[in-house]
Amino acid sequence: MSAAIEVHDLTRRFGTFTAVDAISFDVAEGEVFGFLGANGAGKTTAIKMLIGLLAPTSGDARVAGFDVMTQSEDVRRHIGYMSQRFSLYDDLTVRENIALFGGVYGLTDAAVRDRERALLEDLQLGHAADARVESLPLGWKQKLAFSVALLHEPSVIFLDEPTGGVDPITRRQFWEMIYAAANRGTTVFVTTHYLDEAEYCNRVSIMVDGRIAALGTPQELKQQFHERSLDEVFVRLARPDAGQQAGTMSAGSSPEESVSAPGPTPR
Amino acid sequence: MPRHTPALVAFMVKEVRHLLRDRQTLSILLLLPLAQVLLFGFALRNDVNDIRVVFVDPAPDYVTRALRGRFVGNGRFEVVGTVATTRAVEPLFRRAAADVAVAFEPGFAARLAEGNPARLHVISDASDPNTGSRMQAYATAVINGYEAEIGAGRDGARIVMQSRMQFNPELKSVNLFVPGLIALVLTLVSALMTAISLSREKERGTLEVLLVSPLRPWQIIIGKVLPYLILAFANVSTALLVAWLVFAVPFRGSLVLLLAASTLYTMVGLALGVLIASRTSSQRAAMLGALLGTMLPSTLLSGMIFPIGSMPGWLQPVTLIVPARWFIVVARGIMLKGVGLAELHEPLLVLTGMLVVFLVLAIRSFKPRLA
Numbered sequence: 268m269s270a271a272i273e274v275h276d277l278t279r280r281f282g283t284f285t286a287v288d289a290i291s292f293d294v295a296e297g298e299v300f301g302f303l304g305a306n307g308a309g310k311t312t313a314i315k316m317l318i319g320l321l322a323p324t325s326g327d328a329r330v331a332g333f334d335v336m337t338q339s340e341d342v343r344r345h346i347g348y349m350s351q352r353f354s355l356y357d358d359l360t361v362r363e364n365i366a367l368f369g370g371v372y373g374l375t376d377a378a379v380r381d382r383e384r385a386l387l388e389d390l391q392l393g394h395a396a397d398a399r400v401e402s403l404p405l406g407w408k409q410k411l412a413f414s415v416a417l418l419h420e421p422s423v424i425f426l427d428e429p430t431g432g433v434d435p436i437t438r439r440q441f442w443e444m445i446y447a448a449a450n451r452g453t454t455v456f457v458t459t460h461y462l463d464e465a466e467y468c469n470r471v472s473i474m475v476d477g478r479i480a481a482l483g484t485p486q487e488l489k490q491q492f493h494e495r496s497l498d499e500v501f502v503r504l505a506r507p508d509a510g511q512q513a514g515t516m517s518a519g520s521s522p523e524e525s526v527s528a529p530g531p532t533p534r
Numbered sequence: 535m536p537r538h539t540p541a542l543v544a545f546m547v548k549e550v551r552h553l554l555r556d557r558q559t560l561s562i563l564l565l566l567p568l569a570q571v572l573l574f575g576f577a578l579r580n581d582v583n584d585i586r587v588v589f590v591d592p593a594p595d596y597v598t599r600a601l602r603g604r605f606v607g608n609g610r611f612e613v614v615g616t617v618a619t620t621r622a623v624e625p626l627f628r629r630a631a632a633d634v635a636v637a638f639e640p641g642f643a644a645r646l647a648e649g650n651p652a653r654l655h656v657i658s659d660a661s662d663p664n665t666g667s668r669m670q671a672y673a674t675a676v677i678n679g680y681e682a683e684i685g686a687g688r689d690g691a692r693i694v695m696q697s698r699m700q701f702n703p704e705l706k707s708v709n710l711f712v713p714g715l716i717a718l719v720l721t722l723v724s725a726l727m728t729a730i731s732l733s734r735e736k737e738r739g740t741l742e743v744l745l746v747s748p749l750r751p752w753q754i755i756i757g758k759v760l761p762y763l764i765l766a767f768a769n770v771s772t773a774l775l776v777a778w779l780v781f782a783v784p785f786r787g788s789l790v791l792l793l794a795a796s797t798l799y800t801m802v803g804l805a806l807g808v809l810i811a812s813r814t815s816s817q818r819a820a821m822l823g824a825l826l827g828t829m830l831p832s833t834l835l836s837g838m839i840f841p842i843g844s845m846p847g848w849l850q851p852v853t854l855i856v857p858a859r860w861f862i863v864v865a866r867g868i869m870l871k872g873v874g875l876a877e878l879h880e881p882l883l884v885l886t887g888m889l890v891v892f893l894v895l896a897i898r899s900f901k902p903r904l905a
Contacts, residue, residue, distance in 0.1 A: 318746050343748050350739050354739060354740060355740075359548065366544065367545070369539075371747045373748065
């Protein structure tokens with residue numbers, strides 16, 4: 268089994284600032300890979316390089332078997348992407364959004380119809396097929412956005428904080444969808460600020476200051492750092508000065524940095 | 535073979551849906567040319583009537599009398615008197631008792647008869663510069679008309695004057711406005727609307743999703759732009775129809791050529807809109823940028839309302855980079871003069887050049903990797 272994502276010494280500098288500093292890792296096909304890091308650790312820059320929105324300064328990366336530098340066209344055809352902001356068109360109906368992305372990804376009209384039917388059935392959204400997306404509750408929207416990102420059956424899907432702002436029940440359903448996709452063979456690359464979610468991942472990497480500070484299964488990481496939860500591992504790595512009181516949020520940290528507590532954190 | 539909707543078509547369908555769904559914006563855009571032509575045509579016409587003229591005629595002769603007669607017969611002018619020296623004019627201006635003075639040099643008829651240039655000065659009260667220049671233009675038109683009559687058989691004999699008014703002998707301002715209005719409406723639907731619609735996608739995050747998709751940057755730009763091009767055609771037609779039906783504005787040239795030129799101009803605007811959207815980070819900034827960068831110059835620096843010739847010297851070269859300035863030359867040429875490609879190739883080439891430059895800049899600034 269070959270790797271779905273291969274990253275080797277990937278680096279991105281902005282002027283003198285190194286946002287991503289020679290990171291290397293592989294993600295296996297069908298794996299659910301959690302990509303963690305505090306805000307400003309370089310996560311977004313790294314993802315942007317993998318999905319072809321940003322050119323690396325040096326190093327290389329292959330996604331779905333294609334080089335992100337020289338074969339970005341092929342990469343784009345074989346990946347799905349759901350950004351942290353809502354990625355469907357609010358003023359279009361559910362059906363129209365599906366038609367748009369089906370067409371953009373080159374599906375035949377028949378395939379678009381078939382997958383639309385399956386998707387509406389899975390999400391039990393048949394009644395709302397011709398409703399504008401803006402009229403749906405946020406949880407539905409997120410699930411719909413995820414399904415639409417999977418419409419062209421990409422081999423790798425990138426999810427950038429997909430569960431921001433949704434309720435715990437929807438988060439759980441969302442993760443069930445993630446597992447279903449992984450079981451069908453789709454590789455899932457997901458960033459999240461909810462560390463309880465990270466426990467659901469096959470493997471997790473934690474980025475600190477542009478480097479990958481830890482990488483392994485949630486179990487391995489907890490053993491390696493002698494902590495009870497990923498939450499504590501994360502705090503210890505992300506804020507070494509606070510490492511002694513791992514797990515407790517010390518005063519003086521900005522709200523953006525305190526990214527740990529499970530449960531809905533308002534974004 | 536399975537049926538298959540091309541990516542570009544799927545994308546354009548989406549754009550058309552956005553456009554059709556936002557009923558308010560669409561109605562405004564469709565009614566805009568109607569409202570603008572009517573408003574400008576009725577309210578903002580700057581025709582000037584009842585111009586009070588005073589003559590400075592130190593040595594009246596048959597030519598100066600004939601010329602004075604032309605002013606009386608013109609209908610726009612009201613003669614308030616004839617004085618002997620220019621010094622008598624200023625008090626009249628100060629008291630606002632006269633708007634224009636026409637001063638002949640002594641021996642006017644004799645100089646003309648000898649084949650020498652005869653000089654006259656047209657002085658107008660320019661405390662309102664716009665009205666002033668217009669009154670000047672009317673006076674010039676009267677004198678030019680006379681000169682054309684008497685000058686026909688005599689070589690070298692001419693009345694020395696500076697400006698000329700041609701091709702709009704009735705000097706109806708609505709005739710001059712309509713080409714400018716077409717430019718304005720087209721700027722609005724092309725530059726402003728594209729800038730807004732593109733920056734909305736940027737702000738909402740959907741642009742990122744498009745850039746990650748297999749759509750190429752040029753497909754995104756073309757898909758964004760084409761629906762507005764169609765809207766632009768509807769707008770040009772409305773403006774022309776209203777101008778013709780309500781104001782009887784003449785249309786002397788080729789409609790096909792005007793539509794082709796409008797398409798070219800619209801594409802320049804669309805490219806500018808894309809450029810503005812890619813250089814700004816919010817919808818609001820893009821909208822203000824488009825207003826400041828395209829609408830304002832199209833209104834003020836294009837020659838639509840204010841003649842470029844009466845702008846200060848340093849400002850005149852600035853108008854050269856305003857696309858509307860060139861389009862107005864073309865539209866006026868086609869509509870009012872009835873000229874064709876032979877006469878208009880220069881402004882059309884300039885517009886084409888601008889299109890190439892803006893388009894290259896727009897597509898380049900859209901390269902996802904530079905984001």
